[in-house]
Structure formats: structure tokens, C-alpha cells
Amino acid sequence: MRTEAYKRLNGRLETPLLITGEGRVLTETMAIALWLEARDPERRITFEPGTPEADRLHQYVAFLNTGFTGAFTPLWVALEAEEASEEERETLRKFGRGFVAKRHEQLEAMIGDGNYLLGDKPTLADAVFAGVARWVDFHEAVNPHDYPRILALRQRIEADPAFRFALAIEDGKPAIGSGAMKGLIPLADVLRETSAALAA
Ligand SMILES: N[C@@H](CCC(=O)N[C@@H](CS)C(=O)NCC(=O)O)C(=O)O
DSSP states (O other): OOSHHHHHHOTTOOSOEEEOTTSOEEESHHHHHHHHHHTOTTOSSSOOTTSHHHHHHHHHHHHIIIIIHHTTHHHHHHHHOTTOOHHHHHHHHHHHHHHHHHHHHHHHHHOOSSSBTTBSSOOHHHHHHHHHHTHHHHHTOSOGGGOHHHHHHHHHHHTSHHHHHHHHHHTTOOOOOOSOOOOOOOHHHHHHHHHHHHHO
8 A cells, every 4th residue: 555556546545545437536434435325326325315314324424434533543653653662652552542442432322222323224334333443452442341332233243244254355365245246456456557547
């Protein structure tokens, strides 16, 4: 990802990044979420724009993408800042753990009695949640058992065959999905083809 080729697609060198069927590049989680919403007329993972359910979906995705995700920043910096002293790293870790705990308390209070964030079917909000919630294990930021609703939601999503399929693909392991995924293209090929298309 930290290459000149990737930089041409996203100058901020961040994921996620979507290349549409027409070859347009779209970055930023919220923009990609809204792109998906606009292409989900059957409302399998979203709700009809303008309805209270759609507003709540946007609220969840925004909270997860800003406050919840952002809380982990000091922990990532503690891990990645090459010039930081051990004392600075410990300070960052302390603040990071505090921020992550606060956002967990807030999310725990937001979660209702449904099986998923917005009732009884998994939506885009659950997908965004699942992508970030697992950072807790990596950083050992909080004790997951202190947040039983969040833990139960994670376990429910992580048991879903679609989640397990995505995880296997991410890990390069063999997996059988529903057939919706058409294939996996090496990043180098994507970058070469997209950069050439953008330059043309
Ligand atoms: N505002 C961006 C933030 C994206 C972001 O923070 N991506 C992280 C991974 S989830 C990243 O690519 N970090 C690059 C790095 O750490 O080098 C969005 O919502 O898409």
C-alpha cells in the first residue's frame, strides 16, 4: 500500500479504496458506504434513504468510523512511531486504552435488544463494526467481557459464514463462498491497470 502506484489512487495512503466498474476511484469509508447504499435497491444491507432507519444506520456508521475508530489512534502510534521512546509509547498506550474504553462504554449503551446494531438483520453498520472491533484483540486494549453486548454482537457476526469467508480470503486460505465474489486480483495488477486507465 505504501507505494507510489497506490499514492496515485489515494494520496493519503489509506484503505479502504473502491474502484468502481467504470474505473472511478472512491476513498473514505463513509463515501463507500453511501455508494453501496445507492446500489442496494433491495435493501439487503441498508434502508431506504430518508427513513428513520437509514438515519440511524448513518449515525452508527459515522460513530464507528470517527469516535470508535479514532480511539485506537494512540495505540497505533505507540506501535508504529519509530522515533518514540518507551516512556512516550507507554503514555500513548495509556491514553489509547482510556479512549477505547470510553467508546466501548458508549457503544455498549447504544446497542439495543436486537441481534444486530439495527434490529434483526446484519447491515453495513455491522460490517463497519466487525472490521474495527477486532482491533481490541490485537492491542489488548480492553477486557471484552466488560462489554457483554459488544462481545455478543462480535461473536454473532464472526460466526456468520459471510464473515468467515471474508476472513479466510483476507488470510489467503481456501474458502467456499456464496459465489458473489467473482475473484481475487493481486494488488499489483489492480494498481497497474487502474493507473494506466487513469493516465489514458
Ligand atoms: N477517514 C478514512 C480513514 C481510513 C483509515 O484510517 N485507514 C487506515 C486503516 S483502517 C489506514 O489505511 N491507515 C494507514 C496506515 O496506518 O498506514 C476513512 O474513513 O476511510
